[in-house]
Amino acid sequence: MEHAFKVDLRGIIDLLSNHLYSDPSVFVRELLQNGVDAITARRARFGDFQPVIEARLFREEGQLPLLEFRDNGVGLTEAEVHEFLATIGRSSKRIDEARDTFLGQFGIGLLSCFMVSGEIELLTRSATGSSAVRWLAQADGTYTLEALADTTLDVGTTVRLRAREDTDFYFEYGELRRALENYGRILPYPIHVTDGEEYAHVNAVMPPWLAYAAGDASKRDEVLAYAREELGVEALDAVALRSEEGGLLGVALVLPHATQRSSRQWHSVYLKRMLLGHDLSNLLPDWAFFVRCLLNVDHLHPTASRESFYEDGALKAAREALNNGLRGYIGELAERDPQRLEALISLHHLPLKALATEEDDFFRLLAPEFALETSTGRMKLGEYARRSPTLRMVTNLDQFRQIAQVASAYGHSVVNAVYTYDVPLLRAYARLFGRELEEVDAQTYALSLEDVATGGLGGVLERANVALSGLGCEVGVKRFAPAELPALLIVTNERRLLSDIEASKEVSDGLFSEFLDDYASEYEDVRASRLHLNLNHPLVQDLLHVEQEAVFSRLVQMLYVQAHLLGHHPLRAEELALLAEGLTDMMRWGLRATHLGTLN
Ligand SMILES: Nc1ncnc2c1ncn2[C@@H]1O[C@H](COP(=O)(O)OP(=O)(O)OP(=O)(O)O)[C@@H](O)[C@H]1O
Numbered sequence: 001m002e003h004a005f006k007v008d009l010r011g012i013i014d015l016l017s018n019h020l021y022s023d024p025s026v027f028v029r030e031l032l033q034n035g036v037d038a039i040t041a042r043r044a045r046f047g048d049f050q051p052v053i054e055a056r057l058f059r060e061e062g063q064l065p066l067l068e069f070r071d072n073g074v075g076l077t078e079a080e081v082h083e084f085l086a087t088i089g090r091s092s093k094r095i096d097e098a099r100d101t102f103l104g105q106f107g108i109g110l111l112s113c114f115m116v117s118g119e120i121e122l123l124t125r126s127a128t129g130s131s132a133v134r135w136l137a138q139a140d141g142t143y144t145l146e147a148l149a150d151t152t153l154d155v156g157t158t159v160r161l162r163a164r165e166d167t168d169f170y171f172e173y174g175e176l177r178r179a180l181e182n183y184g185r186i187l188p189y190p191i192h193v194t195d196g197e198e199y200a201h202v203n204a205v206m207p208p209w210l211a212y213a214a215g216d217a218s219k220r221d222e223v224l225a226y227a228r229e230e231l232g233v234e235a236l237d238a239v240a241l242r243s244e245e246g247g248l249l250g251v252a253l254v255l256p257h258a259t260q261r262s263s264r265q266w267h268s269v270y271l272k273r274m275l276l277g278h279d280l281s282n283l284l285p286d287w288a289f290f291v292r293c294l295l296n297v298d299h300l301h302p303t304a305s306r307e308s309f310y311e312d313g314a315l316k317a318a319r320e321a322l323n324n325g326l327r328g329y330i331g332e333l334a335e336r337d338p339q340r341l342e343a344l345i346s347l348h349h350l351p352l353k354a355l356a357t358e359e360d361d362f363f364r365l366l367a368p369e370f371a372l373e374t375s376t377g378r379m380k381l382g383e384y385a386r387r388s389p390t391l392r393m394v395t396n397l398d399q400f401r402q403i404a405q406v407a408s409a410y411g412h413s414v415v416n417a418v419y420t421y422d423v424p425l426l427r428a429y430a431r432l433f434g435r436e437l438e439e440v441d442a443q444t445y446a447l448s449l450e451d452v453a454t455g456g457l458g459g460v461l462e463r464a465n466v467a468l469s470g471l472g473c474e475v476g477v478k479r480f481a482p483a484e485l486p487a488l489l490i491v492t493n494e495r496r497l498l499s500d501i502e503a504s505k506e507v508s509d510g511l512f513s514e515f516l517d518d519y520a521s522e523y524e525d526v527r528a529s530r531l532h533l534n535l536n537h538p539l540v541q542d543l544l545h546v547e548q549e550a551v552f553s554r555l556v557q558m559l560y561v562q563a564h565l566l567g568h569h570p571l572r573a574e575e576l577a578l579l580a581e582g583l584t585d586m587m588r589w590g591l592r593a594t595h596l597g598t599l600n
Contacts, residue, residue, distance in 0.1 A: 007088060009111075009141030016108065017115045020305045025170060027116050028179040029306070030109035031055075031069045031159055032187065033274060037093060037102040038073020038157060039189050044101070045074065046127050055180060057173055057195040064163045065171035072156035075126040078133050078147065085110065085122065085135060086143055103272055106304050110159075114139045116170050117161035123148070124157040173198055183275045186210060186296065209294050213240045213249040227253050233292060236344070239329045243321030246314050247298030252291035252326060258347055259289050261354070270296040277307045282315070285323040287354035290347075327362070330355070334365050345369045353421035356428075363428050370425060375404040376413040381429060384413065391437045393417035393426050398491070401568040402442040406488060409481035410448070414440060446490045449478040452535050460544055464533070467553035468560055471574060474528045475556070483536040489563035491529040502572055531560050551589075558582045 017024065032053065039051040051072060058066045076085065084092045084107070091107030113120045118139055125132040132153040137143040163171040170176065173195040180202045184191045191202045207230070208222035223238040235253035242249050259265075267280040273296055280293055300318060301310040309315050330352070333341040345352050349370055356363040356370075368382025376387075385391065392407070393415040394400045400416040407414045417423050430437035454461060457477055464475040473489075480488070533540045539559075546552045561579045564571055571579070 007141065009088070009114075010139060012088065012108075013111060013114045013139060016111055021112060021115070022305070022307060024112075024115040024167065025175075025179045026306075027112045027161075027170070028176065029183045029274065030104075030112045032180065032184050032191070033103040033109060034157075034159075035069070035071030035073060036187060036189060036274070037104055038071050038075070040073075040101060041092075042072075042074035042127050042155070051189040053184075053189055053191045055176060055191075055193045057171060057176060057193075059195065064165070064168065066163075067161045067171055067176070068158055069161070070156060070158040072154060073127075075128075075155050075157055076124045076133070077126040077128060077130045078145065080126070081122075081124070081133055081135050081145060086137070086145075100299055103274055108304070113159065113161055116163065116167040118164055119162070121160040122157060123153065123160070125153045125155050127155045177202065185275070186270055186273045188273060207294070209238070209251040210249060210296065212238065213242055213251050213296075215240070215242075223251055223253075231292070235292075236347075237340075239291070239326065241293070241295070241322060241325040243318060243325070245321050246300050246318030248295065248318050248321060249297075250293055250295030250322075252288070252293045252329075254344070254348075255290055255292060256347075258350070260350065261286075261289050263289065265289065265292045267293040267295065269293075271300060271302055271306075271309075272296075272298055276302060276309075279308065282309060282311070283319050283322055285319070285326065285355075287351045287358065288322075288326050290351040291326070327355070330362070331365070342369055346371065350420065353425060357421060357424045360428075360432060363432060367425060367429055372422065373416040373419075374413045375400070375407045375416070381425065384415065385429065385433065385435065388413045389435070391415070391426055391430055391435050392440050393423065393437065394440055395423060396441070398569075399441045402488075402490060403440065403445050405482070405485055405566065406442075406445045406449075406480065407440070409485075410445070412440075442490045443492070446488070446530065446532060449480040449488075449532060452477045452479055457544065463549070463552055464531075464556045467556040468531070471560070472528045473531050473560065475531050475533065477533045477535055477540070479535045480532070481536070483534070485566070486534055486537040486539050487559045487563040488532045488534065489529060489560070489567050489569060490532065491567075491569060531563055533559065550585075554582050554585050558586070 035053040039053070042049065043051070049072070052070075054070045056068045056070070058068070060066075080092065084090050087107070088111065089107045091105055093102035093104050110120065120135075120137045122135045122137075123132065124135070132148040132150060133145060134148050135143060135145050170179070173193070177193050177198075177200055180191055180193055184203055186207060187203055190204075193200050193202060208219045208226055212219035212223045217240075220238055224235055227233045227235045227238070231253075233253055234256045236256050237254040239252040239254065240250075241252055255265075265280070266278050267284075268278060269276045269280055269283070280295070283295075284291075284293065297309075297318060300314050301312060302308070303310050330341070330344075333344065345366060346369075352366050353370060356366045368380060368385075370381045371378055372381055372384055374384055379387075392412055394403065395417050397416065397418050400414065400418070403414060415422065415426060417426060426437055429435060454477070461475060461477060468475060533543070535541065539555075543552065543555055546555065557578045561571070561575055561582065563569075564575055
C-alpha cells in the first residue's frame with residue numbers, strides 16, 4: 001500500500017527559526033521578497049503598471065499590534081493558493097527561467113511569519129481576474145480558505161500578522177522601518193511604511209554606489225560622503241567593481257586604518273537588490289581585508305537561509321572577477337598615482353604583502369615599497385636591497401637583538417624577519433631579483449670574531465670562568481668591532497629556553513615545578529652560553545692586569561650582567577643578585593677610593 005508523508009508543521013517552523021534563519025526579523029525579508037516577486041511576475045505577464053509595497057501597523061486598545069503587508073503584484077487564484085501557499089516546499093518560482101528572475105525559489109519563506117505570529121492571514125486577488133480569496137493558516141498546519149464576495153479588493157496580496165506577546169518588538173514602527181530599510185534599501189519598487197502617525201518611503205533615495213559601480217565616475221564624491229555619513233567609514237578611496245559573471249556591481253571602500261587578516265569586515269551584499277548578508281568571505285580574495293564592500297549580484301544563487309551563496313560555477317567566476325577588479329585597481333594606481341599607492345602600501349602593508357606573495361607581477365610592483373626593520377634602522381625593501389647586495393635575515397627576535405650590534409661592525413645590515421610575510425617576501429625577492437639570501441644567527445657572527453692566542457692572557461680565562469661558575473656560561477677572549485662593546489653574550493635558543501624554564505620555576509611551586517624539572521632535564525646537554533670579552537676595549541685590557549681576585553671576579557661578573565642588558569637578554573634571579581652585589585661593591589670601592597685614594 002502506498003502512503004503519503006505527513007508533515008509536522010511545528011517541527012518545520014522550529015527547524016526554520018532555530019536552525020535556518022539567524023533572526024526572526026527575516027520574516028520582513030520574506031514578505032518583501034514575495035511582494036517584489038509578485039510585482040515582477042505581474043509586469044512580465046500583464047504589462048507595466050505602477051508598483052507599490054506597503055507595510056501598515058495598527059495598534060488598537062487592548063490588542064496586540066497588527067501588521068498588514070500589501071503588494072499590488074500578480075496575486076493568487078484559489079487553485080494557486082492550494083498549490084503554492086498550502087504546499088510546503090512548492091514554489092511558483094522554481095522553473096528554470098524563473099530562477100534568475102525571482103528572489104524566492106524554495107517555497108518555505110512565508111512560513112517564517114510563524115516565528116512572530118500565531119497565524120497567517122492572506123487576502124489576495126489574482127491579476128487573472130478571478131475572485132478574491134482569504135486564506136487563514138495556523139501554526140499547527142491547518143488552514144481555511146474562503147472565496148470573498150468583496151469585489152472592491154484590488155489586484156495583489158495582503159498578508160496580515162498579529163504579534164504575539166513575545167514578538168511585540170518586531171511590530172514597533174521604528175523596528176519595522178529599520179528592518180525594511182536594511183533589507184529593501186536598494187530594491188527597485190517603492191516601499192512605504194506607516195503606523196498611522198509616522199510614515200516613510202524607505203527606498204526613496206537610491207544610494208549612489210550602484211550608479212558609480214555601473215560606470216558613473218562623477219558619483220565618486222557622493223559615494224565617499226555616503227560611506228562617511230551612512231556607514232561611518234572615512235574611506236580613502238572607492239573602487240568600482242563590476243562583472244558580467246554573476247551580474248555583479250559594487251564598490252570597495254578602502255579603509256582608513258590598518259587591518260588584520262582576522263578582523264572581519266561588515267560588508268553589505270545584496271542579491272537582486274535584496275540584502276543577503278554581511279559576510280563576503282566566500283567571494284572576496286583572502287588578501288582583500290583592507291576594504292569594505294557594498295555589492296549587488298543578480299545571477300548568483302542563495303542558500304535556503306538566504307544568508308550566503310551556493311557554491312557553484314557562477315560563484316567561482318564572480319570571485320575571480322572581484323579578485324581581478326581589486327588587482328586591477330592596484331595595478332592602475334601604480335601607473336596613475338604612484339604616491340597614492342605608496343601611501344596605501346604603508347597603511348595596508350599586511351594585505352598587500354599577502355597579495356605580493358601570491359603573484360610575481362604584484363611582487364615586482366609592490367615589494368620594493370614594503371618597510372622592513374633592519375639592524376641599521378627601518379627602511380624599504382627596495383632601499384635595503386640597494387644597500388645590501390647579500391640579503392641577510394634573522395627569524396628570531398632574540399637573535400636579532402644579539403647580533404644587531406655586531407653585524408653593523410661588519411658593515412652588514414640584517415633584517416629582523418620575525419613579522420608575518422617577511423620570510424616569504426625576502427625569499428621571493430632573492431628568487432626574482434637573483435640575490436643571495438643568508439639566514440644568519442648570533443653564532444655565525446661569534447665564529448667570525450677574531451681569536452686571541454690564549455698564551456698571552458696569563459690565566460685570565462681560567463679565572464674568569466671561575467668567576468662565572470654555576471651560571472652556565474663560558475668565557476672567551478676575542479677581538480671585535482665595535483671597540484666600544486666590552487663584551488658580547490651569545491645565547492643559543494636551547495639555552496634561552498632553559499633560562500625561561502628556570503625563570504618559571506622561580507615563580508611556581510609543587511607539581512608544576514616538578515614538571516618543569518622534568519622538562520628541563522631534557523636540555524641538560526645544552527651548550528653553555530658564551531661571554532666573549534672584547535680585547536679591543538680598554539676595560540678588558542685593564543682586566544688582564546687586575547691581581548686581586550675579589551675585584552677581578554666582580555669586574556667579570558659585571559661585564560657578564562652588562563652584556564645581558566646590552567643584548568636585551570632577560571635577567572634571572574642569579575643575574576639580578578650579581579647586579580645588586582656588584583653595584584654595592586662598586587659603590588663601596590668608589591667611596592673607599594675617594595677617602596683613601598686607593599682601591600681596597
Ligand atoms: N505576495 C504574494 N503574491 C503572490 N504569490 C505569493 C505571494 N506570497 C507567496 N506567494 C506564492 O506562494 C509561494 C510560496 O511562497 P514562499 O514565500 O513560501 O516561498 P517562495 O517565495 O516560493 O520561495 P522561498 O522559500 O525561497 O522564499 C510562492 O512561490 C508564490 O507562488
